[in-house]
Amino acid sequence: MKLAVAGVGAMGTRFALKLKQAGNDVTVVDGWDERVASLKKDGLQANLDGKEVAVKVPAYGQKEVPHDLHFDAVFFFTKSMQLEQMVKDMLPVFDDDTLAVCLMNGIGHEQTLEKYLPKERVFLGNTMWTAQMTRPDHVLLEDDGSCELANVQPGEPQHSQAQELVKVLADAGLKAHLLDDPQYSVFRKGCVNGTLNTLCTLLECNVEEYGRTTYAHEMVVNIVKEFAAVGATEGITLDVDEAVNHVEACYTVIGAHYPSMYQDLVKNNRRTEIDYINGYVSRHGKEHGLKTPLCDLLTAEVHTKEELQGAK
């Protein structure tokens, strides 16, 4: 398949690398000059399950993608706040059969994609793979993971196209599954981020360390309840107990992992995606007259930490 990965930070690199190794024709696009220079010079460099790899692929800066390129599918893997600009910059290479796939952290990204592309061509999901930038030219890829996606708009041909995308990902070893309800899945993954990602960032610990503390369970349950309440207003019925179990399974499965917002803020002094995680629940709660005091406070705390550090 002819694929583009738009946004090749930590997670984009995992997907680009695995898809390329599986024989797909992969092009990468990024908005960070230093990263683009390294991609052009040395390709995708990573420690993949303990082994150093370097794989050459065509690489472009976000503003210099040739308009005559064609892709079967574009995988978006930017930071949440950079998605909209990336979509706009990539529009010239979207033909009327190019699929847009978003497996990024954060809730509501399909709404961004649907502003620019027909809903039938938008595919949404999430991933439990981990990834970590060690340097602008190197990514650490360890831990086991999986990903899942579906067409946002029910019907054909998009359902078959989702199956095809899942096959391409599965064939690349990315353990992909077809979803019934992608919004449900994104909300369920949002619970993982809105608890572990946020609290590990505020408390500066990894997933396992957090999981061992006395109040871990109580905090997770109460935050997940807010996600469930806001999800319900959008037709998403989250099973709180199941979602809590899903969150808490991470204590062992990806225990040593420092989540993405920790990496952004604590490690790299960059602004986080909190507005697309707990912040999404806060905003949409307010729109529906629901109180979400925990997500409000956590969003405020993370933004305050960003401000105090002068995060960029």
Place this chain on the structure above:
Amino acid sequence: MKLAVAGVGAMGTRFALKLKQAGNDVTVVDGWDERVASLKKDGLQANLDGKEVAVKVPAYGQKEVPHDLHFDAVFFFTKSMQLEQMVKDMLPVFDDDTLAVCLMNGIGHEQTLEKYLPKERVFLGNTMWTAQMTRPDHVLLEDDGSCELANVQPGEPQHSQAQELVKVLADAGLKAHLLDDPQYSVFRKGCVNGTLNTLCTLLECNVEEYGRTTYAHEMVVNIVKEFAAVGATEGITLDVDEAVNHVEACYTVIGAHYPSMYQDLVKNNRRTEIDYINGYVSRHGKEHGLKTPLCDLLTAEVHTKEELQGAK
């Protein structure tokens, strides 16, 4: 006046020093061996408004206070969780006319004192002075401040005794005022601690730095509302706007101050008084069927930070 200061950490040292310098007969008592040894050897050593001072006073370990001592009043200045043991250890020196004064951070300390002493002899209040241990044998005393107190049980002679205590403190330059309603005042001060003390500890900043951030006001208002709701169940009518102004005045008055829980946890890796601040609101909220999600979360976050650090 013949006075004891029971608990001579940072704030106890400020009061003992000022009361002694004003000509009172002051004895100090502490439970920390290293501190007691330094007090016995070198007295109260501090940087007081930019000047190094050292003042000798009788000093005793908490378990070795001679039972034949007599005091007109005992000022308690322990950490909240150490108050009850200190009260019990000091009981042998309480005659039937010895007054117990508590100006400590935290809510509900009068309930601890009243378990052991007649309510008529309990005097409650708070202080806006700051103080900071720099070493086990040295305290930093800067910033302007004040204190206020009243008799817990209305009536005489305790009202006159409260006036006398205020005069002793005022004569020592501690800017003391008589309160109408000490529980109200403690709750109002609790709002300062439950916002600035807690958030500066979690976010590792000083009061001014916190005050400059975008979400500072919103967080303060929402936390103060929980204090007000729980206060109302105890007959305390907190004016939310006034309490918020009181909190926010600290941004300029004691801007450079790192609050006590920051000093405990971030600087000295010791457990905090959170259970007597936001934790008090959480517990008493639950007892009255009130939801206090912010105080619940903040209490959990601070305890989680303590656990992650292995604070003692």
